[in-house]
Amino acid sequence: MSGELLVDGVSVNDETTSELSRKVGYVFQNPENQLFALTVEKDVAFGPENLGLTRQEIRDRVDWAMEAAGTVALKDLAPYELSGGQQQRVALAGVLAMKPSVIVLDEPTSFLDPRTAEEVMGAVDNLRRENGITVIVVEHRLDLVGRFAERIVVMDHGRIVADGRVEDVLDAEFDRLSGLGIGLPKVSLLWSMLRRDGLVSERLPTHVESAVKMLSERLRN
């Protein structure tokens, strides 16, 4: 491949995968691919056990990660017995226990019911804010992750085609994004349809609350 990819200013070509894995935690799309231990707790402990930490530090990290990902109640169960959604959370806990500075989540909530998906995204967002972890989420569903994201990078056929704040990209590139198969917030879609017909003129709302506000103002006058 051509070009260069830097993590914390260091080219990925100059570091081994094991060095990079301490900085960057990766949660795969299919959680089954990264769970293998006989219990959830052992699975979560696997990463820190291989970092040469003290027993106490391993214990602390495992407890913290299981708490943060909401998997404490599952700790003695076997990963293969869990539902897809539960496996997804266990995989996240395993990565958190490594205390990486960057987490990459590949469609992290695809198997979760919508309520749990919002909870998990909220928990990840808290981790980001409280621990300064950089979170990179790979998603089609902008409607789900849009409100947590500071920046969106849109890719098409291996290239970056848009990059910026969610509300800016959404407003400027709406038709293009929908052509790329991205799941756009339905309120934005509704607004773009009304705007095309000249019934509204404002920028596209990215979530329901702002659409309620804009429509209420308009309908009251």
Place this chain on the structure above:
Amino acid sequence: MGENGAGKTTLAKQLNGLLRPSLGKVTVDGDDTTKKSVAQLSRKVGIVFQNPDHLLFSETVREEVGFALKNFGFEPGVVVKQVERTLEALDLAHYAETSPFLLSGGERKRVALAAVLAWEPDYLILDEPTIGQDYQQKERLRNFILQLNSQGKAVVMVTHDVEFVAECNPKVVLMSKGRIVAQGQADEILSDDGLIEKASLVKPQMAKLFSQLGEFGFPRDVVDVHRAKMLLEQKLSEAKVSVAQSS
């Protein structure tokens, strides 16, 4: 629809005899599932699992899609034709000679769907078919389901994808903790706060929007964008006219 662990997949697997009822009775076209083999039931009821990797094993996509047809004893000529048709319909023709395991998660899901659709079962059970599918593929899936419907086939879908359901507006059966807790048209169910809460779902965005626009005389059971647009279009142009008159 229903929360993780509600029993949706367990119910789905009852429909072709993979699981049999420990209590009660499941019938397919009047036949008790405890009296038929999975092979007999599968001819009528095709199930596409949530995780495509539980179904895929062949070396090429073409072989995968033809496997069940051969197993059911179709003539070689029919097998070839059916495979071509199905690959075409699901936009997989260019992957015919590729190993399913080299494809992306979303593509593998389409191969799994093709492998079942190929034998044209009367009942199609789709367990979370929209996971990993981008919006255009979902649109294609939606059209596909409508087409199957118009051919008189029944499609049962297990899903959490409230927006997808809102756009199809099918009959919804809501499950929680192993029981059916409600059933009705999607717009009714998905705009009902109590039911949504019970089944750990979230309302579609349009239902959230319209539940907060009640003071302007809008109905609350709006779940899809097109109905929303029609209603707003009317109100907004009325508002425009009255502004023009008063000025």
